[in-house]
Amino acid sequence: METYSFAARLTRIEGTYLHYILVIPDDIIEKINKPGRVRVKGTMNGAPFALAIQNLKTGEKYFSIGNPLRRAAKIQLSVPVKVEFHIVDENQLDMPEELTAVLEQDTEGKAVFESLTIGYKRSLIYYITSVKNVDSRVKRAIEIIDKAKHRKLHGQRKTGDE
Numbered sequence: 001m002e003t004y005s006f007a008a009r010l011t012r013i014e015g016t017y018l019h020y021i022l023v024i025p026d027d028i029i030e031k032i033n034k035p036g037r038v039r040v041k042g043t044m045n046g047a048p049f050a051l052a053i054q055n056l057k058t059g060e061k062y063f064s065i066g067n068p069l070r071r072a073a074k075i076q077l078s079v080p081v082k083v084e085f086h087i088v089d090e091n092q093l094d095m096p097e098e099l100t101a102v103l104e105q106d107t108e109g110k111a112v113f114e115s116l117t118i119g120y121k122r123s124l125i126y127y128i129t130s131v132k133n134v135d136s137r138v139k140r141a142i143e144i145i146d147k148a149k150h151r152k153l154h155g156q157r158k159t160g161d162e
Helices: 026-032 067-072 097-105 107-115 118-129 134-149
Strands: 003-009 011-014 018-024 038-044 047-055 061-064 080-087
Touching: 003 018, 003 026, 047 067, 097 107, 097 118, 097 134, 107 134, 118 134
Parallel strands: none
Antiparallel strands: 003 080, 011 018, 018 061, 038 047, 038 080, 047 061
């Protein structure tokens, strides 16, 4: 597994929302040589991250840096950020223990969860793991699977027999 590293400064871009990004150097993008979004894991200033390489309309590739990662990596606008990453299997999910336990006890919920797209699963996992408290993660996992079974998740399609 090849590791890529670079240093870059955080940039703000404005659009519908204000975003903070790190532009990935062209030489690294050329080495990767994969179209579309590429899932990666690595560290920024030593803080772990799992993101996708995204595309600007200008053709540049970047990482979108959210507030939790900015805080964890102590990233500031004027200071270079040390980035190291490697490409990961886009279909591999880091299942939290809390969600795994809920799915092991709920076969209907597991079937519905498995029917979701990989991106949808990833967003639900992020929602569950975005809180530190174990009890809160368990509560979120139970709520998410219950909503999924009743087709009440945002954007989830209803079945024809409901």
